[in-house]
Amino acid sequence: RLGHTVAVIDKNARAFQRLKPGFGGKTIVGFVFDRDVLEEAGIKEAEAFASVTNGDNSNILSARTAKEHYRVPHVVARIYDPRRAQIYQRLGIQTVATVRWTTDQILRQLIPNEVPVEYTVDNGEVVVTAIVAPAEIVGKFASEIDVDGLRRVIAVSRFGVPRLPDKKLAIQDGDILHLSVARGELGTLMQDLKMVGRPE
Structure with a gap:
């Protein structure tokens, strides 16, 4: 909606049916922490990466890969256990807790120059x-x-x-x-x- 190019990764192809009609981005079936899958999604050129699966471990693993291996500037990991937030943020990974955060707030982390x-x-x-x-x-x-x-x-x-x-x-x-x-x-x-x- 902001004019950015987007790629979505999911291990289940049926999940893409939840995308809005007219979604113009790329969809890739695979695991979000698989480097081959990440590279197919274009992570080497990415300016931002959000890992929002339903598992904390998958999210933090893929977020660390994006941050530390591919040097993606803006990285966010969704977490279900907010007690882990401080640990992850010490690693340089911004986190969003599912109860407290909305899509717009995730976008603030990914695109910090936007002023909502x-x-x-x-x-x-x-x-x-x-x-x-x-x-x-x-x-x-x-x-x-x-x-x-x-x-x-x-x-x-x-x-x-x-x-x-x-x-x-x-x-x-x-x-x-x-x-x-x-x-x-x-x-x-x-x-x-x-x-x-x-x-x-």
Whole structure:
């Protein structure tokens, strides 16, 4: 729906019947952790990879293969046991827990430069958005991101748990930032965040 080329892997060909009519991507029958299958799907050129099977072990194995062997920039693994999330994220694998996450939230992990609007305030001049923290601001304090009249961090979600920021809250890899933003700032938000703390 966003204009990206998509390949879907499933061990059961009948699963592809659940794809929407007119799906224009590639479908491959096989196991998601099989490197031959992954390469047939085009993983060597992939910018993002999501493993969302019904098994935690298959998901994390294929996600690690995508991240560590094929160097795919954006990788997400679906998990059913949220207690494993912190372990996987230490390995550099972003995780989504089935109970708490939606397709749109998975897309935020895979396509971090997209800036989705979650809520519009009154006439739309102020919006609330949620984005994956860019690597450039990891280690910086949430308070450093705020700019009067333009943007403010209103919450930070870490391992699926939201919290209100304070002056000592440092941004970690994988954090989801919930921000109130002036609508006119949306177009340059990601680039502006990457410049936080740099000399002008």
